[in-house]
Amino acid sequence: MxxxxxxxxxxxxxxxxxxxxxxxxxxxxxxxxxxxxxxxxxxxxxxxxxxxxxxxxxxxxxxxxxxxxxxxxxxxxxxxxxxxxxxxxxxSSKVKIENRAYGDFALKDINTSIEKLDDVYKTPFMMYFRGFKYHEIADRLEIPIGTVKNRIHIARKQLKDQLRIYRA
The missing domain is CATH 1.10.1740.10 (RNA polymerase sigma factor, region 2, helix turn helix motif)
Structure with a gap:
């Protein structure tokens, strides 16, 4: 052709x-x-x-x-x-560049909130955060596993209340 x-x-x-x-x-x-x-x-x-x-x-x-x-x-x-x-x-406004300032403020607030927790809640929470299993925490602190779970739950709840300004 x-x-x-x-x-x-x-x-x-x-x-x-x-x-x-x-x-x-x-x-x-x-x-x-x-x-x-x-x-x-x-x-x-x-x-x-x-x-x-x-x-x-x-x-x-x-x-x-x-x-x-x-x-x-x-x-x-x-x-x-x-x-x-x-x-x-x-x-498009979908693309945005963030610096680390917001994250630094949030991290500072998280650490401050953790420090405000009573030791009875903070200790099991931090052990769990560092990777210990419930039964390991219970053994180390010599308390029942149900108490460990309850204290971690209460610590999370208190942290959630203190950090509610960061909810999406």
């Missing part, structure tokens, strides 16, 4: 591809852009088209893959398109 014949076939197929592009993009301008990009890719890769195969299916595949690639690129960029008249690309 010559370049002229291929161009003519592409122009004939553009009418059938337009509704598919509109279905994918849900916007007439974006559909026109997608159609134009599909036609350009098809023309530049015309040597890869096997004569005797289905041109329409080949073009639909190119269009679908182009749409998916463009969508993934837009998502990776972390931007969205403002569809108002001024058509700006605006950075």
């Amino acid at each position: 010559t370049a002229l014949e291929f161009s003519y076939s592409l122009s004939q197929m553009s009418k059938t591809l337009q509704p598919f592009a509109l279905k994918l993009t849900k916007d007439r301008e974006e559909a026109n852009d997608l159609l134009q990009e599909t036609m350009l890719k098809a023309y530049t890769n015309r040597d890869k088209f096997a004569k005797g195969t289905n041109l329409k299916a080949w073009l639909y595949t190119i269009m679908k893959n182009t749409f998916i690639t463009n969508y993934q690129r837009m998502m990776r960029r972390g931007t969205f398109i403002d569809t108002t008249d001024n058509l700006h690309f605006i950075n």
Whole structure:
């Protein structure tokens, strides 16, 4: 197939591809852009088209893959398109950079709250926090395992109440 014949076939197929592009993009301008990009890719890769195969299916595949690639690129960029008249690309507010100040304040508050606990609750809680099992704590402190579980529960509850400003 010559370049002229291929161009003519592409122009004939553009009418059938337009509704598919509109279905994918849900916007007439974006559909026109997608159609134009599909036609350009098809023309530049015309040597890869096997004569005797289905041109329409080949073009639909190119269009679908182009749409998916463009969508993934837009998502990776972390931007969205403002569809108002001024058509700006605006950075998404989903991406934010945090410094460690918030974490440092939280850690200081956590440590202060732990220090405020009565020793009867703080000791089993800190042992559990360091990786001891309930039965190991009970053995070391020479108290029943139920008492260990209860004291850890009370310590958690008190810490939760003292640190409620950090709830999401």
